[in-house]
Structure formats: structure tokens, C-alpha cells
Amino acid sequence: MINEVIKKNGVTYGVILGVILSLFTATMYAIDLNLFVSGWIGSIKFAVYVIIGIILLTKTKKEIGFLSFKDAFTTFFITTLIAVIISTFFSIVLFNVIDPEARTTIGELLVKYMAETLQKFGTPASKINEAIAQMKENNPFSTVEQLKALIFSIIGYSILGLILAAFFKSKSTQE
Known part of the structure; x- marks a missing residue:
């Protein structure tokens, strides 16, 4: 059975992080769709995850x-699961119900960005054309692709959770 503090903190911070990530997406949408293909945006989102994770685990350990290790990871995992579900649901509604045209525009921007990046690395034209064709088939903002990304996000952030849990676990009194 899960400790009530772990459950409460996991859910609370999951909702907080989910809202922050959704607001982040809404802000990028409102300011400029080109932000969705910007590399530094992913770094900022990762930093937010780390900061929230540190605050969450520090608070939970204090309470x-x-x-x-198990309790620390469970707390972070609950937070991640809730946050990613909220954020993904928001993106699905935004890009598939509210403004499907934005999904198409971002898809085109991603194709352009990918082509330019592959050219910079000297990738042969045939490989670039293959990559572009594949990207055009699978727009990352379609519902199916976002649900796939949800799974990969949970896995990726769970790895971060394992690292943070190892760092924040209490030292055994028998050591």
C-alpha cells in the first residue's frame, strides 16, 4: 500500500507539473509556432522536470x-504519469480539435528543420528524402503520434526518476 504522503505529493505535483507543461505549450502556440522546432525548448522542459522533481522529493523526504529508493521513485513516477497525461491531453485537444491547421504548420516546420539539420551533417540526399517522406506520413502532433510520445515520455522521465530516487533516498541506518 502506498504511503498517503507519497500519494498526495505525487498527485499534487503531477497536476502542478501537468499544468506548467500545458501552459508552456499554450505559450509557445500563442507566441510563435517556430518555437516547437527549437532545440532549447526541450532543454527548458527538462530543467523544469528536474527542478520540480528535486522540490517534490525534498518535500516528501522532509514529511x-x-x-x-522505492518510495522516492514511486513519488516521482506518480508525478510524471499525471503530468504527462495532462500535458498530452492538452496538446491533443489543441492540435486536433481547436486548431488542426497549427498541427500541419508545425509538421511542415519540423520537416524543414530536419532537412536543414541533415544537410548540415552531410547526409546524402536520398537519405534526407527518405526521412522527409517518413516525417510527412507521421505528423508528431497527430493524436496517435502524441499517444506514442506519451509512452516514450513516461519511459524517459522514469529514467530521470530512477536517478533522482537514487540521489534522494535516505541512507540506511545499518551502513
Whole structure:
């Protein structure tokens, strides 16, 4: 059975992080669709995850007293699961219900960005054309692709959760 503090903090911070990520997406949408193909945006989102994770685990450890690796990871995993579901649901509604044209525009921007990046690395034209054709078939903002990305996000952020859990777990008194 999950400790009530772990459950409460996981859910609370999951909702907070989900809202932050959704607001982040809404802000990028409102300011400039080109931000969706900007590399530094991903770095900012990752930094937000790390900061929220540190705050979450510090608070949970302080409230519980002794935080095992399992408890630390469980807390972070609950947060991640809720945040990613909220953020993905928001993106699905935004790009598939509210403004499907934005999904198409961002898809075109991603194709252009990918082609330019591959050219910079000296990729042969045939490989670039293959990559572009594949990207045009699978727009990352379609519902199916966003649901796939949801799974990969959960996996990726779970790895971050494992690292943070190892760092924040309480030291055993038998050591």
C-alpha cells in the first residue's frame, strides 16, 4: 500500500507539473509556432522536470523522514504519469480539435528543420528524402503520434526518476 504522503505529493505535483507543461505549450502556440522546432525548448522542459522533481522529493523526504529508493521513485513516477497525461491531453485537444491547421504548420516546420539539420551533417540526399517522406506520413502532433510520445515520455522521465530516487533516498541506518 502506498504511503498517503507519497500519494498526495505525487498527485499534487503531477497536476502542478501537468499544468506548467500545458501552459508552456499554450505559450509557445500563442507566441510563435517556430518555437516547437527549437532545440532549447526541450532543454527548458527538462530543467523544469528536474527542478520540480528535486522540490517534490525534498518535500516528501522532509514529511516522511525516511525515504526509501522505492518510495522516492514511486513519488516521482506518480508525478510524471499525471503530468504527462495532462500535458498530452492538452496538446491533443489543441492540435486536433481547436486548431488542426497549427498541427500541419508545425509538421511542415519540423520537416524543414530536419532537412536543414541533415544537410548540415552531410547526409546524402536520398537519405534526407527518405526521412522527409517518413516525417510527412507521421505528423508528431497527430493524436496517435502524441499517444506514442506519451509512452516514450513516461519511459524517459522514469529514467530521470530512477536517478533522482537514487540521489534522494535516505541512507540506511545499518551502513
